[in-house]
Amino acid sequence: MDAPPIMGNVPGSYALGVFRDRHPALLRQVREALPYTPDRHRALDRLADEVARDVMEPLDPSAHDFAAWAEWGRGMIGRRWVDVPFLWAESYFYRKLLAATGYFEDGPWRGIDPFGPVKQAELGGPEVDAELAALDRAAASPPGERAAGLLLGSLWGNRADLSFKITQGDERERASELVVDDSDLLWSLVRDRAPGRICVLADNAGRELLPDLLLADHLLAEGLATDVVLHVKPHPYFVSDATPADVAACVRRLAAAPGQAGKAGGRLWRAMADGRLSPRAHPFSCAPLPYRDMPDDLRAELASAALTITKGDLNYRRLVGDRMWPVDTPFPAVTAYFPGPVAALRTLKSDVLTGVDAGTAARLDATGEPWRTSGTHALIQVRA
Numbered sequence: 001m002d003a004p005p006i007m008g009n010v011p012g013s014y015a016l017g018v019f020r021d022r023h024p025a026l027l028r029q030v031r032e033a034l035p036y037t038p039d040r041h042r043a044l045d046r047l048a049d050e051v052a053r054d055v056m057e058p059l060d061p062s063a064h065d066f067a068a069w070a071e072w073g074r075g076m077i078g079r080r081w082v083d084v085p086f087l088w089a090e091s092y093f094y095r096k097l098l099a100a101t102g103y104f105e106d107g108p109w110r111g112i113d114p115f116g117p118v119k120q121a122e123l124g125g126p127e128v129d130a131e132l133a134a135l136d137r138a139a140a141s142p143p144g145e146r147a148a149g150l151l152l153g154s155l156w157g158n159r160a161d162l163s164f165k166i167t168q169g170d171e172r173e174r175a176s177e178l179v180v181d182d183s184d185l186l187w188s189l190v191r192d193r194a195p196g197r198i199c200v201l202a203d204n205a206g207r208e209l210l211p212d213l214l215l216a217d218h219l220l221a222e223g224l225a226t227d228v229v230l231h232v233k234p235h236p237y238f239v240s241d242a243t244p245a246d247v248a249a250c251v252r253r254l255a256a257a258p259g260q261a262g263k264a265g266g267r268l269w270r271a272m273a274d275g276r277l278s279p280r281a282h283p284f285s286c287a288p289l290p291y292r293d294m295p296d297d298l299r300a301e302l303a304s305a306a307l308t309i310t311k312g313d314l315n316y317r318r319l320v321g322d323r324m325w326p327v328d329t330p331f332p333a334v335t336a337y338f339p340g341p342v343a344a345l346r347t348l349k350s351d352v353l354t355g356v357d358a359g360t361a362a363r364l365d366a367t368g369e370p371w372r373t374s375g376t377h378a379l380i381q382v383r384a
Ligand SMILES: O=P(O)(O)OC[C@H]1O[C@](O)(CO)[C@@H](O)[C@@H]1O
Pocket: 018, 090, 158, 161, 163, 164, 203, 204, 238, 311, 312, 313, 314, 315, 317, 347, 349, 350
């Protein structure tokens, strides 16, 4: 059972817009975010040119991961960005962006997150204060309601995605709807297997990672999880994807907050210290491949989990394969290969979709709104 991969070369498609509009805009944004030196400006010029000419050039042979990309990119390098699978090409763009900013090279820019300034601005912003203060009001709610609120907080936190904000306006705030809601199944799975290990394949830093951490705190504090393993990216990726540095920044932000948020931050700090909350930065987390191709060590770790929760749009693309599935293709069927129970929390920001009944899709299509790609809609899907 397979469907054709999503590609950027379809006129009018969402993926084509990412290559034609979003990537050039992102290059301009990165250039302005930090006081880059002439060598970095020249490298960014070259990448902008490569994007404009629409031919993917190889990495420099001295790059530490040249061999890995040559292998992953067999038959792809040298082609147009839009003529290879969208998932692959988009991932390669972010790798080339790090090459242009000198992230992996000896020199002053090594290890400097080109998206650091936007991430820091968001984490220090007033919206975060308001979101954290809401926890004080929620503390008085019945436990079931509080748990449901934390799950929805983690789900909708995915809307705060800085890569997406580059070309999307405010229309996402207008409507919001869950097209699939398997949350009852999710909680019964967690309770039936409690206390077990919960793995979270995290997505964005800041306003998404904070509610993810609060959900992790809830699972630990309520005895629903022995430990939570938080998979983040080993290096900056898709603008706001969380890295280990972002995990540290978010736990610090929580611990410094007043009220319930601060208490949760203190508990998370201790959970980090005693190993009940473990960040991981597996190289596969930045690979341009679907989870079906995960390496054995990652497969073994996810197999040890009572539940794996995948966050966000990109992880969903990797979970189900970034393919043009008929929308009612059953989610359990496309995730049958996954090494254990899996739940996806995702706001819809790209075309791939499974497990939605055809009637719901037809009703939403009839609105004429881009509900599959605009982040206004979301889903909670579970394969037990
Ligand atoms: O942060 P998320 O939810 O993974 O969303 C990232 C999404 O943004 C895009 O990069 C651009 O829309 C998508 O291709 C990608 O799936």
